[in-house]
Amino acid sequence: MTDLDDIYRGDTKAFELQFTEKVGGAIVDTTGWEVTFTMKLHTEQPDTDAVIQVVKVMDAVDGPTGVVSIVIEAANTTGLLATSYVYDFQLTRGTVVSTLMMGRIRVLAEVSHA
Numbered sequence: 001m002t003d004l005d006d007i008y009r010g011d012t013k014a015f016e017l018q019f020t021e022k023v024g025g026a027i028v029d030t031t032g033w034e035v036t037f038t039m040k041l042h043t044e045q046p047d048t049d050a051v052i053q054v055v056k057v058m059d060a061v062d063g064p065t066g067v068v069s070i071v072i073e074a075a076n077t078t079g080l081l082a083t084s085y086v087y088d089f090q091l092t093r094g095t096v097v098s099t100l101m102m103g104r105i106r107v108l109a110e111v112s113h114a
Contacts, residue, residue, distance in 0.1 A: 001102055001103040001104070002102070002103040003103045003104045003105070004087065004103060004104070004105040005105075006105070006106045006107070006108050007072075007105065007106075007107055007108070008077075008107070008108050008109075008110045009077055009078065009080050009082055009107050009108065009109055009110045010074055010077055010078045010110045010112075010113065011074055011077060011110070012071065012072065012073055012074045012077075013071070013072045013077070014069065014070070014071045014072075015037065015069070015070045015071075015072075015089075016067055016068070016069050016070075017035065017067070017068040017070075017089065017100065018066055018067050019067075019068070020066060027064075027065065027066035028066050029063050029064050029066065030058040030062075030063045030066055030068060031058055031059065031060055031063025031064065032057075032058060032063065032093070033057070033058045033063070033068070033091060033092070033093055034055060034057050034058075034091070034092040034093075035055075035056050035058070035068045035070065035089060035090070035091055035092075035100075036053065036054070036055045036056075036089070036090045036092070037052070037053070037054045037056075037070045037072070037087065037088075037089055038050050038052070038053045038087065038088055038090070039051050039052040039053070039072075039085050039086070039087045039105065040085060040086055040087075041081075041083070041085060041086075042086060043086050051080055051085065052072055052076050052077070052080075054071070054072060054076075056068055056069070056070050070089075077107065080107045081107065082107055082108055082109035083106070083107060084104050084105070084106045084107075085104065085105050085106070085107065086102065086103070086104055086105075087102065087103065087104070087105050088100075088101065088102035088103075089101050089102075
């Protein structure tokens with residue numbers, strides 16, 4: 001499990017995942033891959049009850065870079081409770097689904113309500 005840095009409610013959060021070969025470090029073309037970020041109060045919640053779920057499908061422009069960028073917009077964090085959540089990043093390639101990483105992320109209450 002990998003805990004992510006805290007985020008303030010109402011802020012934008014961006015994640016970048018870099019895909020390279022284990023041996024040699026060559027960039028992996030991710031064209032057609034689907035990466036999903038899901039955030040919930042607990043692991044047993046169905047995905048339909050996730051507080052945030054962002055799906056990124058890699059296209060022919062971004063795929064060859066091997067970098068997957070996922071942005072959680074401020075509008076998605078504004079209504080969150082200030083508490084700890086579980087998250088994961090899942091990769092889907094055709095019919096193969098793999099969990100890349102999971103852990104906790106804490107949402108902190110903000111002072112400014114922009």
